[in-house]
Amino acid sequence: MNRASAGLPPAADFLDRWDHHVRLRPGAPALLEGEDAWTYRTADARAEALAARLAAAGAGPGAVVGLALDRPRDAVLGMLAALKAGAAFTVLEDGLPPGLREDLVRRAGATVWLHRAGGAGAPLPDGTPRLEVAGPDPAPPAARPRAGVRDAGRLAYILFTSGSTGRPKGTLIERGALAGFADALRERLALTPSDRWFQVASLGFDVVIEEVFPVLAAGGSVVCRPHTRPLEPEDLHRALHDSAATVVELSTQYWREYARWLDATSRTTPPALRAVLVGGERMDPAAYRAWQQRRPAALVHVYGLTECTVTSTLYTGRLPEDADEVPIGTPLANAAVTVRRDGRVLPWGETGEIHVAGPSLARGYLDDDEQTARRFRADPHDRAPGARTYATGDLGRFLPDGNLVFLGRDDAQLKVRGHRLEAPAVERALADGADVDQAVVLLDPVDGSSLTACLVPADPARRPAPGTVRPLTGEQRRRAVRPVAAALPEWAVPTRTYWVAALPKNPHGKIDTAALAALCATAGERAAPAAVSAPSAQDTNGALTTVLDRFRTVLQAPALGPDDDFFAHGGQSILAMRLVSELRTDLPAAAALRVSALFDRPTPRQLAEHLSGHR
Known part of the structure; x- marks a missing residue:
């Protein structure tokens, strides 16, 4: 346990940790955005002022505050303010189809939604009660009633995850589970007040909980971007360097592209960066070993589910040479993880369904007793009253050294970019x-x-x-x-x-x-490769031939033609990053190429003509 939290009893509420650091280190940075730093004192005053406005709007204990925000620092402020008001929070992710967005707003039942006037956050349906997140400069916080606010059994947040019917399931996480998770990961990663966690994840994805609460529980800082747009590997690297970030979490696919970019540019991780958490999909052992050989920043392979408060196990360290899988590691202090078959706990070496028990479990699903009963089951192996275990649907087995290996799904669920x-x-x-x-x-x-x-x-x-x-x-x-x-x-x-x-x-x-x-x-x-016409006047250096070859390689589509659309043939944002990175290596004219150019010019011919015009 780090010195800033030494001697404290287990926290029943995250705000116990937050208040401790406000008192102990009021001038230390809590939320960073570029050159602008909100200290713990400043962030607390702003959160208190916003909590008072939320309470005046009816958002107190038992209520839900919605966050429809496109600026990460605003979102973190809204989370803190909702908790201070005694309410729970939920996040409306930008970019959802209108029908799904309206359904989630209705089901969340928020008393009020925080938004930023003129911001680009997720639009709210007409008639939705809303409150501008930016209020007047906060006055010194007045004493407000705290009764019933800090109850470990109260709801902390609702996040929506995939559902078998196509409707996302609202997962209900209580305040005690959030506090226990923040402490458990803080201890496991040895987070200290000097740590800076760089926030990358979509605000509607549960990884944002991991990026915010453990480092604040340690008295450290959250490095907030001024926007939520995806970062290309080069931009990510620059931002990590400039912010002196010490910790970052990336999806497995995004991490692969960052590693490719580092290799292609003969760079290594920034000097301050000490840990890169990676999760969402199975990791390639060869890629894991290659990173360990070349990068000073440690890899941390994480595994968890929204229903178990983000992360339940993690693995780091030297991967044995004979390992054909990267383990997902050993449980955090707040999670009891077993492998079971037909209700029986299996010994190491046997494959079964991964179960997670303990205080990290969600209350259940919002207005869905059937799915709650199906996944959150009474635990016959725990004699504690009301003990439950969550059946993940993931297959795994324990190794002799106590590490858990993930082996896929036992049902129709798929894992797509961490979802x-x-x-x-x-x-x-x-x-x-x-x-x-x-x-x-x-x-x-x-x-x-x-x-x-x-x-x-x-x-x-x-x-x-x-x-x-x-x-x-x-x-x-x-x-x-x-x-x-x-x-x-x-x-x-x-x-x-x-x-x-x-x-x-x-x-x-x-x-x-x-x-x-x-x-x-x-x-x-x-498929036979499509023919390429002779170079035109705009392609005197053979740019079209090179661009087309890279399109075909990245998309694994040898028959792709010069006028075929990248996104209509399997392209997506991560593959677009890879294509741009490789074209920068191939063509001097592509040195300043950005992924955004591909969205405007998605065919090889259009992109080649764009590059030829920028020689």
Whole structure:
């Protein structure tokens, strides 16, 4: 335990830790945004003033405060203020389809929503009660009633996660669980008042809880960006360096791209950075070892679920040479993790379903007793009254050294860029389209972190030969995925789409997803490369040939043509980062190329002409 928290009893509420640091280190930085630093004293005064305004609007104990904000520092301030008022908070993620956004606002039932006038945060439906987050300069905080505010059993926040019906499930986390998680991760990572955690995650993703509360529980600082736009690896590196950040958390796919960029530019991690947390997907052992050999910043492989207050286990250290998986590690102090089969706790070496118990568990799901009972079960192995365990649906086994290894799912859930998704939700939306008769969704066999859809066309004339697949054209894909894009977040929309004559079955009569994945993985290999016309006057240095080659390599699509759209053929934001990074290496004219240029010029020809005009 660090000195700033030494001697304190276990916290029943995160605000106990916060108040301790406000008293002990009032002038220390708490929330950093560029050159502007809010000290613990300043942040506390602002949070108290906002809490008073929330209370005046009716947001007290038992209420929910909604956050529709696009500026991370505002969002953290709103979280603190809601907790100080005795309320819970929920976050409305930007970029959600309008129907889903309105549904979440209605279901959250917030007394008031915090927003910033003129900001670019998630728009709120008409008639939603709202309060401007920026108020008058705070006066010295007046004494306010605290009775009932700091109760470990009160709700701290609601975050929405994927659901089997396609409707996100609202996960209810209590204040005691939040405090216990913040303390457990603070202790495990040995966070101190000198630590600075760089905030990267989407504000609607539960990783933001991990980026904020443990480091503040240690008396350290949250480094807030002035916006929530994705950072390219170069921008991330510069921001980490300039802010002297000591800790950052990245999705597995984003971390891969950052590592590629470091290798391509012969750089290493900034000197102040001591830990890079990585989670969301299985890690490649070779990539893990390569990082350890070249980077001073330690890797920390984390595993957890929204229902268990973010992270339950973590792994760091030297990976054994014979390891064929990167473990997800050992449990934090607030989580009891077991591997079970048919209700029986298994010894090390046996594979079963991962269960998480202990004080980290959520109360359950918002207005969904059926799903709560299905996942949060009475624990026959714990004699404590009311003891429960959460059945994760993840498969794993313990190694002899006590580390846990993740081995995939035992149900239809998929893991997409750190989000859990029920495949049937996407399949039903695809089958709602007029052009599609049947649909199966699987993790992309090329990158393992986006979705591929195999579709049986409603029109028999579009069906390819049996045992083969054929990519949809750009317009066909847009029509096919339209119902998904209207109902689900962007990351749930399949990036690659293929026509199939029929869905293959295994001997048990179930759809053979392995056979479909094998067909999709080889689809590009069988296609002949599209012809490239002779270089034009705008392509005298062969830019089109180079750009087209990189498009084909990154998308694993040898038949891609010069006028094919990057995003209509499987491209997404992380692959766009990789494409731009590689083009910067290939072409001097691409030295200043940004990912934003690809959104405006998504075909090889358009991008090559853009580069030729900037030589």
